[in-house]
């Protein structure tokens with residue numbers, strides 16, 4: 130087993146070892162939807178973070194083109210925004226994810242990572258707000274009933290509202306929250322800046338944003354690129370670097386208090402998909418032929434420590 134639980138606990142990403150039996154089914158449903166969907170045509174597109182027009186074509190997946198900004202290392206896929214909304218709200222994939230069986234399976238495979246996530250939130254809220262509870266929280270775009278139940282049972286959180294979830298109706302007010310959770314939602318937003326600016330509107334002055342998301346500068350994505358089975362439209366269309374995400378949060382009115390990359394599965398993904406490595410990628414090919422569990426684990430720890438893994442956890446404060 131590769132990867133380690135960090136001091137801050139597990140990341141939200143797919144638990145590789147206990148990966149849901151629904152994974153391939155989800156990929157298949159996503160592919161069917163995206164192949165039939167309308168794609169943007171024509172004019173070159175600005176980077177959604179720095180607005181640069183200098184980007185290189187990185188890969189194409191299911192007819193959708195992904196670009197890498199040469200200025201800020203953001204990976205992004207220009208999309209027809211309505212298609213992304215339909216994918217999120219009305220697709221067969223969403224129907225599957227709403228099902229009782231899927232929700233039960235997710236609770237089984239993710240429960241321990243949710244506990245770790247909530248500990249991380251509790252510690253940080255206390256550290257930065259110096260309040261021992263009575264926190265009012267808004268969650269955006271949550272997919273898991275089990276996680277919602279856990280948050281609502283937390284004795285330190287006095288109010289849990291929700292917006293844009295596939296498992297619970299909207300229930301929120303226009304402002305007045307101490308914290309807002311964006312858990313793996315930014316990666317599927319067509320307009321990431323305005324999405325982050327909305328977080329600012331909902332928060333009290335000095336309120337906190339807790340954000341987890343995939344990033345484009347993870348070792349597995351930059352190595353596997355379009356062959357990565359873990360990155361696919363419209364689930365992942367905005368994949369910033371840690372630096373470009375900090376820049377975007379600044380534009381949205383936030384100050385980043387801390388950022389870490391606790392991703393655990395870059396090396397596991399590369400080893401599992403070693404047959405898909407490009408012929409010219411000699412280092413990665415050599416690495417996988419020289420497979421050694423300890424060496425791979427050390428490599429993964431290095432990636433985590435230096436911000437090179439595939440997920441990021443951020444605490445940011447409303448300015």
Ligand SMILES: [Zn+2]
Nearest residue numbers: 176179198201
């Ligand atoms: Zn850029």
